């Protein structure tokens with residue numbers, strides 16, 4: 266359970282390790298983009314408007330500026346790191362991808378998943394049912410502490426499509442309030458249950474919404490091998506993968522997918538990071554299905 270506290274949205278330890286040589290310069294460019302986006306994010310998200318919040322933000326700005334300077338300084342030397350014989354051309358490309366988990370947390374399966382992700386240096390995004398989060402607050406705190414993105418999946422997993430505006434507001438606001446109280450900050454991104462929300466009611470959602478591009482229907486088969494196969498057949502760079510961390514078979518499948526795709530050069534980031542890495546600036550009430558938008 267002892268987890269190193271680390272920044273929410275950048276520089277996960279796996280990235281530099283996983284990078285093939287010829288991707289160093291693009292990485293630096295991505296790194297700079299991410300740094301600038303994170304500065305913008307820290308300034309605009311509104312987490313903590315008190316003196317402590319401002320102090321933290323200033324510290325973040327200083328740290329990020331220093332990182333940007335380091336990245337710029339590192340560029341000439343890294344260019345020289347590409348071998349003259351061109352063997353770097355044979356290395357795999359680095360691709361970014363996002364795993365997302367809905368309906369948790371569940372005490373046993375989610376803890377096992379967090380252990381496995383930490384061992385592999387992989388980040389993920391968790392869309393939490395408020396009732397489940399309230400029953401397992403230590404797991405929610407662990408997600409945040411270990412660099413994962415925490416999101417909102419309504420309080421009681423209601424279908425927002427067809428629900429009244431009042432019901433939508435209540436279901437979303439209650440989980441938002443719980444997460445805000447537990448973790449601080451606000452504006453936790455929303456995944457509507459079943460990925461559905463009544464057309465025309467998006468304007469009452471004040472955060473970005475996240476759907477998916479790869480759905481192995483893990484809840485249906487509850488079969489690790491089938492889920493792994495379905496993901497690997499459909500996955501591509503910038504995919505957003507839907508899984509449910511309440512099933513042991515899905516947790517095992519997720520870890521196998523991470524092992525397989527990391528070996529192919531994939532790097533697992535949060536949805537928020539995936540969008541920023543693609544230069545997408547997420548907007549409230551808009552549904553995002555891949556890292557490209």
Ligand SMILES: [Zn+2]
Pocket residue numbers: 367368418422458459
């Ligand atoms: Zn769900």
